[in-house]
Each structure stands twice: as structure tokens, then as C-alpha cells.
Amino acid sequence: MTVSSDTLLTLRDEALALWEQALGAVHGRRVAHEALRGIADGGPVGLIVLGKAAPFLAQGAWEALGRRIRVAFGVGASEYAPLWQPPAGWQWYWGDHPVPGEASLAAGEALLSFLARPAPPGGWVVLISGGASSLVESPAAGVSAADLARANAWLLASGLPITAVNAVRRRLSRLKGGGLAAALAPAPVWAGYLSDVPGDRLTDIASGPLFAECPPLPDGLPPWLERLCRRREMVLSPTSVRHHLLAGAGDALHAVMEAAGRRGWRVYRHPRPLTGEAEVVGRRLGRWLAGAAPRGVHVWCGETTVRLPPGAGHGGRNQHLALAAALELGGREVVLLAAGSDGRDGTGEHAGACVDGTTAARLRAAGLDGEVVLRRADSAPALAAVGDALPARVTGTNVADLLIALRP
Numbered sequence: 001m002t003v004s005s006d007t008l009l010t011l012r013d014e015a016l017a018l019w020e021q022a023l024g025a026v027h028g029r030r031v032a033h034e035a036l037r038g039i040a041d042g043g044p045v046g047l048i049v050l051g052k053a054a055p056f057l058a059q060g061a062w063e064a065l066g067r068r069i070r071v072a073f074g075v076g077a078s079e080y081a082p083l084w085q086p087p088a089g090w091q092w093y094w095g096d097h098p099v100p101g102e103a104s105l106a107a108g109e110a111l112l113s114f115l116a117r118p119a120p121p122g123g124w125v126v127l128i129s130g131g132a133s134s135l136v137e138s139p140a141a142g143v144s145a146a147d148l149a150r151a152n153a154w155l156l157a158s159g160l161p162i163t164a165v166n167a168v169r170r171r172l173s174r175l176k177g178g179g180l181a182a183a184l185a186p187a188p189v190w191a192g193y194l195s196d197v198p199g200d201r202l203t204d205i206a207s208g209p210l211f212a213e214c215p216p217l218p219d220g221l222p223p224w225l226e227r228l229c230r231r232r233e234m235v236l237s238p239t240s241v242r243h244h245l246l247a248g249a250g251d252a253l254h255a256v257m258e259a260a261g262r263r264g265w266r267v268y269r270h271p272r273p274l275t276g277e278a279e280v281v282g283r284r285l286g287r288w289l290a291g292a293a294p295r296g297v298h299v300w301c302g303e304t305t306v307r308l309p310p311g312a313g314h315g316g317r318n319q320h321l322a323l324a325a326a327l328e329l330g331g332r333e334v335v336l337l338a339a340g341s342d343g344r345d346g347t348g349e350h351a352g353a354c355v356d357g358t359t360a361a362r363l364r365a366a367g368l369d370g371e372v373v374l375r376r377a378d379s380a381p382a383l384a385a386v387g388d389a390l391p392a393r394v395t396g397t398n399v400a401d402l403l404i405a406l407r408p
Contacts, residue, residue, distance in 0.1 A: 011335040011406045012354055014263070018256045018297070018404050019337055025255035026341070027396040028053035028194055031246040032060025032127060035192050043122035044070035045190075048111070050136055051129030051206060052077045052097070052342050053194050055084035056396040057246075061127060062087060070120040075107045075136040080394060095135030098347060099152045105145055108138035108175060112183060119187030126180075126189055127246075130196030130342070130398040132206035133166065138174040143228055148172060151225055159307030161275055162197055164218035166207040171214070171229040178212025185239035195248035196341070196400045198273035198302055202243050210241050249273075249301030249400045252341060256299050256404060265406075266296035274302030274403065279374055282321035282338075286328025289336065289405055290357075300403040306377060313378025316346025318401055319353045319389065323379045326359035326388075327370045333357055336405045339390055342398035346380075351390040352401070353383045362386040 047069045049058045054076035078094040086092045093107035155165045170177030197204040203211040257267045304317045318338040339352025373382045383389040
């Protein structure tokens with residue numbers, strides 16, 4: 001089957017345009033402003049903003065609450081530092097991601113010191129987005145900074161789902177698993193979440209700093225990590241917390257569906273979040289899109305995993321999934337975009353990838369074996385070499401991974 005390059009370019013542009021619609025619908029500034037307008041009347045409050053989207057959530061909070069914010073504290077991702085100048089008097093820190101480092105620990109200690117003061121009369125507004133698990137941290141008693149770094153590095157390479165990863169992280173931290181709620185007590189808390197976890201379980205976002213829950217540990221942890229996890233006892237908080245979902249991946253997918261419908265596409269939303277090994281999921285999707293998939297736009301959200309081999313190369317789970325799918329498309333007139341809604345896929349310089357039915361052939365023409373690339377977990381340079389990697393960018397949000405497929 002011969003695929004028209006002009007047609008594929010048009011489809012790729014369409015996929016990118018739909019991705020932009022998704023990101024705009026869940027931008028941190030927008031969703032925080034909309035949610036907080038409803039509590040604009042009242043006494044002075046304290047503001048705490050944590051996570052990758054922290055600067056944008058903070059902008060929305062400032063626009064909605066203004067001078068009601070008596071004191072404020074925030075921690076965001078350092079790549080956003082040039083884009084955000086907090087109002088005078090706000091304490092702001094930039095943490096490390098995806099593994100907590102010295103900046104994350106400094107931010108964690110500063111947060112605990114900040115909370116030692118009396119709460120404002122109106123209590124606290126806390127806004128949390130994904131990434132806070134790494135960006136701000138204070139190790140539990142008996143857990144060193146080196147222990148924390150070793151544990152997080154092992155977890156990131158383990159291939160465990162995010163819920164299992166967070167079950168471990170809760171036990172290593174003074175802030176996670178309800179630790180922040182205990183530090184805020186007894187003042188009331190209004191908490192808003194930008195969800196990056198499948199199913200929008202608020203208890204899983206940022207490892208549950210406002211939820212004193214302790215899920216079972218996953219099987220297969222190394223003995224040294226199991227020992228570390230036994231160090232912390234959960235502390236119940238006497239504070240009152242009202243939890244609110246600001247936005248999640250479902251809102252992003254809904255925006256894609258509306259935009260695609262306006263463009264004349266038949267749209268299929270696949271409600272079950274994508275989980276599991278990225279290569280397995282990608283191959284399954286690629287075969288389905290090349291064969292039985294109905295014509296139209298298909299959308300998914302989720303968070304897959306990659307178990308890194310020794311000497312792994314570069315590339316995140318979305319690029320890994322997209323490459324696996326591309327190897328199954330067999331020249332079909334299909335485009336698949338897989339990207340992190342936060343504009344980052346792993347630790348590299350890409351947001352994800354946009355592949356099509358010619359990707360495998362273009363890799364071979366460039367002297368690259370896609371199967372070997374997958375085995376080495378080295379998708380980023382290969383996809384970049386054929387123009388299918390999406391550059392990293394600032395999106396202002398973080399609501400898990402988004403996948404958009406077009407089959408005309």
C-alpha cells in the first residue's frame with residue numbers, strides 16, 4: 001500500500017492541532033482561576049502550590065484571590081523558572097525532577113519551616129499537580145538523602161505502575177501519605193488537584209500528601225528498600241480538608257473530541273486508561289490501528305511503563321510506545337501521537353512522538369533497526385533522526401499522557 005506523504009503531513013498537522021486543544025483545556029492557570037473564583041469572598045488565606053504546573057496554578061490563584069492571599073509558598077520545576085516571577089513576599093523554590101535532589105530537600109525543609117507559623121484566619125488553599133513527589137521532599141526519620149535518591153532511581157527503572165511507586169514513596173517521606181495534612185493541622189484546607197494519575201484518584205497524586213493512607217507495598221522490592229519502608233509510622237491528621245479535582249486527562253480528551261467533531265471527524269474515546277509495558281501496549285495499538293480500527297479519531301490517556309535494560313539509551317515511555325506501534329503499522333495511512341501532557345517524556349529533550357505508517361521505512365532508510373532500538377530503550381535519538389520526535393515544551397499542565405490516532 002502506498003501512502004501519500006502529503007496526506008500524512010496533513011494528518012500529522014491535524015493530530016498536533018488536536019493536542020493543542022487538549023493542553024489548552026487543562027492549563028493550570030485556567031483551571032485554578034475557574035475553581036477559586038467560587039471562594040473569592042472570605043478572610044485571608046495562605047496559599048501552597050506544589051508540582052510541575054505550580055507556576056501556572058499560582059497565576060490562576062493570584063488572579064482569583066488576589067490580596068486575600070496573606071502568605072504563599074510554592075515549589076515548581078526548574079525549567080519553568082524563567083517564566084514565573086512570584087508576587088512580592090511569596091516564598092518560591094525550584095525542585096529536582098524526576099529524582100529528588102538537594103533542591104527538593106531544601107524546598108521540603110523550607111515548607112515545614114513555613115508551616116510552623118500560625119495559619120491565616122481563612123485557613124489554607126493547597127494546589128497540587130503531578131511531579132510534586134520529586135520536587136519537594138523531606139525524608140522520614142532514618143532515611144538519608146542518599147537512601148532517597150537510590151530508592152527513586154530504582155523505582156523509575158523498575159517498570160512498576162505509578163500506584164505501586166507511590167506506595168513506596170509514602171513510606172520514605174515526612175510530607176507524603178498525609179504528612180503535609182498533619183503539618184497544616186488544625187487549620188481548614190481547601191485542596192485542588194491537577195490529576196496526572198489514571199482514574200484521577202486524588203490519593204495517588206503526588207503520593208497523597210493530604211491523605212493518611214498507606215497502600216500495601218508491591219512485591220519484588222529489593223531487601224534494602226523494604227527495610228527503608230518500615231521506618232515510618234502513619235500519622236492521622238486532625239485538620240479538615242475539602243478535596244476538589246481541578247482537571248484531569250478526561251477533560252483533555254473531551255476537548256479533543258469536541259475539536260475533532262467540529263472538524264468533521266468521527267471520534268472514539270477509549271475510556272480505560274492505558275497501563276502496562278509501553279512496548280506491549282504500543283504493538284497492540286499499532287496492529288489494531290493497521291487492521292480492525294474504525295476510521296476516525298481515537299483518543300486515550302494513561303501512563304505506561306518501561307523496564308530499562310542495562311546500559312539503556314534515551315527516550316521516555318511515550319516515544320517507546322510510539323516506536324513499537326510504528327513497527328506494526330505496515331505502511332498504513334495512520335498517524336499516532338503519544339506525548340506527555342507536561343511537555344516532557346522522561347528525562348530527555350522531547351515531549352513524545354508523532355509516528356505514521358512510513359516511520360519504520362524511514363528508520364530503515366536511515367540505517368536504524370527499530371527492533372534493536374526498542375531492545376536498547378533508545379527511541380529518542382532514532383525518532384529524532386527521522387523527524388518524528390516532538391520537542392519538549394512548556395505546556396502549563398500535567399494530566400498524564402495523551403494519545404491521539406487518526407485513521408482517515
